[in-house]
Amino acid sequence: MSKLKKLIPCILAASLLGTSAHAQGLLNKMKQKAADAAEKALDKKTDELLNGKKKNDANGNTREGNQEVNGNIAGTSYGNSGANTSSNSPRNKGGAGLVTTPPDVKENLSTAESAYKTASYGEARQALQQAILGVEMEIGQNLLKSMPDNILGLPKQTEKDKVVSSGWGFTGLTIHREYMEEDKQLSMTIANNAIMMNAINMFLTNGAFAQTAGGDQNWKQTKLKGNRAIIQFDQSSGYKLSVPLGQSTLIVFEGVNFANEQEVMQAAEQFNVDAIKKTLGEK
Template identity: 30%
Template sequence: MKSIITLTAILICSMNGMAQDFAKAMTNAKTAYSAGKLEDTHFALQQAMQEVDLIVGKEVLKLLPPKMDSLTNNAKDDNVTSNVGFVGCTIHRVYGKPGKQADLSIISNSPMVAMINSFLNSPLLGGMMSDGKTKTVKVQGYKARLEKQPGSTDDKNDYQLQMPLGNALITFKVDDCTDTQILDMANTIPFQQIAKLIQ
């Protein structure tokens, strides 16, 4: 717990504008709590947590490779969104151009993590859901579900990799590739470093 607080403090200090928003939300929470306004306190704390999610998301984007295979990152399409409710934030990056693209999304506190873990860790469920187009793979020691999808032509396929990483769900889609190519690209993503930030 102490390391999480320390990491959060470092991230907050590294981004002044957002740190001010976080500090303002925390001040509002303390003021509302002192006045006995619990609903306002809860709202202000949610605002503070959203700021932390945004900071963490932007730090994760810095860890991602600028290029995958021959596909270059479209920096203008990078996006971090703080979600309302139980879901934390969504981190999104696109490589390449429409038609030949790699799309990476990381959703913290995803409700889909439990379902994907069930498929990956239960032979019965994994077998029932197997239709010859999905298989369980390991990427950097993490179990993931790899699914073949129809591509742009009969001889080309799109692939989607879904990997639970703690309480986050990573979804990585690549157009017109082989299973080996998507796994090679996925191996360039620093999952261990990302896991440390988003936990």
């Protein structure tokens, strides 16, 4: 691969030298060397990437894919720029990633205070948004910690836990947790303090989902621990239970491959809805 890195710039430089017979002959030799080096490097990389998965691509032959890639790389020896040259860019293999700890609330409040005193309202605003972000992340993390580790035998998928906040009210706070075993999954999403929540909650609870007698209907009104809710079913996506809470919170449970609505309701009842309401300041 290092040989390839040395050869490719040379090939590009050579392609700009003109079309004399001598240059062309030199170019062909360099192209062949580059293609050989590239093929060896790519074979090795492809094996690493596809290890454990199907080795056949859409054409049924990875060798063909390699050749196609080889063709592209060979194409670059004629000085083709653009997308083909991007396949020779280095791939990132290191780096410490990003630090994702929530902002320090107390520190940001102090910064906001200092900025306010000097009439730097933009800085004060930014610090306050960071403080709100920090608080919302903390609220989200606390809620996730309070949730069950298991729901009806489905273990929580800790790596899928998410708390999303932008630091100001337009998009609000979103908390997400998944439970899964084989192909059975329950996911729970809490949307809080988003500007549209009030409208959505009114829409859900004030008769928009009217129930019909007879005919096809894939939703109905229900209750979860005394809170009005709507349960829906779709053959391709499963069950969805939407529970508006208070003025600005909505919990949505999605059950995939659950046997029936009773099982979904039973799973949703494992959550302490009252504690969620209290934590989020809902009545």
